[in-house]
Amino acid sequence: MAKKVASRKPAKPVLLSGGNPQIAKGDGDAPVQAYIAAMPDWKRGVGQQLDALITRTLPRVQKAVKWNSPFYGIAGHGYVISFHVFTRYVKVAFLQGAHMKPPPPGSSKDRNARYLDIHQGDVIDEKQFAAWVKQAAKLPGFLGPKG
Template identity: 65%
Template sequence: MVRKKSAKVAKKAAAKRGDAKPPLLSGGNPQIAKGDGDAPVQAYIAAMPGWKRDVGRHLDTLIVRTVPGVRKAVKWNSPFYGVEDQGGWFLAFHCFTKYVKVTFFRGTSLRPLPSGESKHKEVRYLDIHEDDLDETQLVDWVKQASQLPGERL
């Protein structure tokens, strides 16, 4: 008699082999352990579902190209970007069901203002839907944001 492995047992075995995909949280956001550096950010991006993975790769590439030496980390299941001399983070992004939300921590200082308002005084958001990225504007905001004092979180 052949017994089927339960999904739970199969998942544990895959995790031991290192080939398991991280679980997705609400809205399809990858659950990635917090950590500093490029590796956890790349793990997060690799785990982003569907078209959002391409958006994540593109965002990461644009940020690295625009801000040489950018500091990276994953915190609260989101990639964070900062500048060492600024003492904190200037940007993060997060997966939701229908879009990727980019958070500018000092967004009210950016011109023009990113469209998404926040309950936090200085934060502004940019929601990126599939095939909906204004690369020129995003690069300008990343450049501006990286020159502002960082947010300590």
């Protein structure tokens, strides 16, 4: 008698408030790609584009998922860019963006951080974005909590 094998569908990603994927923290490209794959709807394409632009601009970039967001950084220098899914947009954080020329348009409660909000249908200015990424890589990064 043939044994019936249950087919397992991949588990649906857990989406937190605003549709942000809940992905276990981890270092490397794999958790970042898992986060991007779990981004809902049109936001997944934005995540793919951001990841490709950052990786193309900084070929040695180090990636991680921390605090349910992908982070991009430079070895020994710290994280300089992250992004996060919200209900109506994807928010890109330049952790030292206030020190860039020109600074990204979104202000922050943190005097150093600046943001770029990407809404459905927005076209990312790849040249300007790459310039911000290059500048971010030269500024002090976030090394994480001490202790």
